[in-house]
Amino acid sequence: MKYIDELLKSLYVMASMVEARDPYTGGHLWRVSQYSRLLASSHGLPDTDVARIALGGFLHDLGKVGVPDAILNKPDRLTDEEYAVIKTHPEVGNRLLSEHPLAQLARAAVLSHHEMPDGNGYPHGLTHANIPLDARIVGICDAFDAMTSNRPYRRGMPVEKALSIIEENLGRQFDPELGTLFLELGRAGALAPVAGHTEPGIPVQECPMCGPTIVVRRRNKAGDLVYCRNCGGEAEVKSVGKIVSIAPTGRKGRTEDLQPEADMDLIDALIRETVRHIDSLEQRPRRGLTRWFRRYVTEA
Numbered sequence: 418m419k420y421i422d423e424l425l426k427s428l429y430v431m432a433s434m435v436e437a438r439d440p441y442t443g444g445h446l447w448r449v450s451q452y453s454r455l456l457a458s459s460h461g462l463p464d465t466d467v468a469r470i471a472l473g474g475f476l477h478d479l480g481k482v483g484v485p486d487a488i489l490n491k492p493d494r495l496t497d498e499e500y501a502v503i504k505t506h507p508e509v510g511n512r513l514l515s516e517h518p519l520a521q522l523a524r525a526a527v528l529s530h531h532e533m534p535d536g537n538g539y540p541h542g543l544t545h546a547n548i549p550l551d552a553r554i555v556g557i558c559d560a561f562d563a564m565t566s567n568r569p570y571r572r573g574m575p576v577e578k579a580l581s582i583i584e585e586n587l588g589r590q591f592d593p594e595l596g597t598l599f600l601e602l603g604r605a606g607a608l609a610p611v612a613g614h615t616e617p618g619i620p621v622q623e624c625p626m627c628g629p630t631i632v633v634r635r636r637n638k639a640g641d642l643v644y645c646r647n648c649g650g651e652a653e654v655k656s657v658g659k660i661v662s663i664a665p666t667g668r669k670g671r672t673e674d675l676q677p678e679a680d681m682d683l684i685d686a687l688i689r690e691t692v693r694h695i696d697s698l699e700q701r702p703r704r705g706l707t708r709w710f711r712r713y714v715t716e717a
Contacts, residue, residue, distance in 0.1 A: 422688055424519050425472075429684040431513070432475055435482045437677030439489050440647035441568055442478075443630035444615030447683065448566075450474035451611045452558035453526075456599055459607075460554075468691045473526025474555045475687065480510025480527065490647070492569040504539050507531055525549035530556045535589040545592075553592040557583065557599050560591070565612055566621075567628065576603060576612055616683050618659065625665045626650040633661055634680050644670035646677070 436446050453474030457467045481489065484506055488499045495503065510527040514520040529552035532538035534545045538556075548556075564579035580603045587593040602608055613621050615632055622631045624645035631645050631652055639656040643663060649670050652663040 422692070424517075425688050425691060426684060428472070428476055428517065428519060428523065429687060430679045430681075432479050433679035433684065434677060435479055437646070437679070438486065439481070440624075440629035440645065441490070442566070443632040444621060445562055445566060446475045446478065447616055447687075448562045448611050448614070449477060449555065449558045450687070452561065452599075452608060453555050455602060455607060455611075456554050456558060456595060459598055459602060460595065469522050470526070470551050470554055472691060473523040473530075473551045474558060476510070476514075476523040477526045477530045477555050477559060478506065478510070479513055479523075480506035480508065482513065483509040490569060494570050504531075507540050525551040526555040528552070530559055532556065533590045534592060537589075548592070553595055557591050557596055561599070561603075561608075567623070567630070569629075576608065580604065616680070619661050622652075622661070622663045624648060624650055625652065625663075631663060632680075633663065634682065636682055642666070642670075642674075644674050646675055649675055 432446055436442055450471045451474075454467055454471040457470040462470070484502060488495065488502055491499065507528050507530065511524060514524060514527060526549075528540070529543060529549055532541065532543040532548045532552060533556075534548065536542050536544040538548075561579050561583060564574050564582060565576055566573045580600055583591055583596055584600055587596045591599075610617070615621055615630070616635055619633055619635065622633050622643075623629070624631050624647065627645060627648040627650070629645060629647040631643050633643055633654055637643065637654050639654055641654045643652050643654060644650065645652070651666045651668040651670050651674075653666055655662045655664055
């Protein structure tokens, strides 16, 4: 059903445009979605649940649309007042989703991914099993990616250090069973194809001038020009075999070059992946997707 595809696409596009505001988080939503898919699948969940949780992982930061740029892109640590603004984003995201026909698919991940088993999370201070499964999974994956990615005020840490921090906080910040499984995935190398990438096969590229992420897309070829949304610097895509890199040109992008945009090729690929997971249990093509859609629209 094309209608279902378009509804899914609208969710992915909304989230992508929110992420495009932040010059440091290019690829964060894709990485959290993929980590969430791996963790949910390894936990033995049905493919339909895996597809839902992966979608929630991509949409979890939707509410950051309500956070001012001055706070979102602050190069220093946040004040208590600024952090209080950041903490509003789960409820803002939930409100933003509220009128969408597929809101129920992502609501748990969007609203509760910062809840913690010890009750010290937000926005509602939920504990242990009161935190929805989707949120427990996405929360681990979000924290891991935040720790291993560069931010305006610090460099990302090595994967093993981030895994050790998760291990130290099992039962407090992170669900103990799911967190232990995530540690096993990480130490087995299962997270490596995702960590440090903005999409499959494309390592994170940093602006040579100021440090934030410059997004290189799968459609980009050697010689294409890409831009830093922080300083406006222009860089040229280089390619040596399968290795992607960029080199500064010394020029600045025009206003139209610096406008945020959603990666429609990646979004289309994610939708195909979602549909494949759902239809894998059905003999008739698209029948599984239709049932999945009706289930959540009915509950919304």
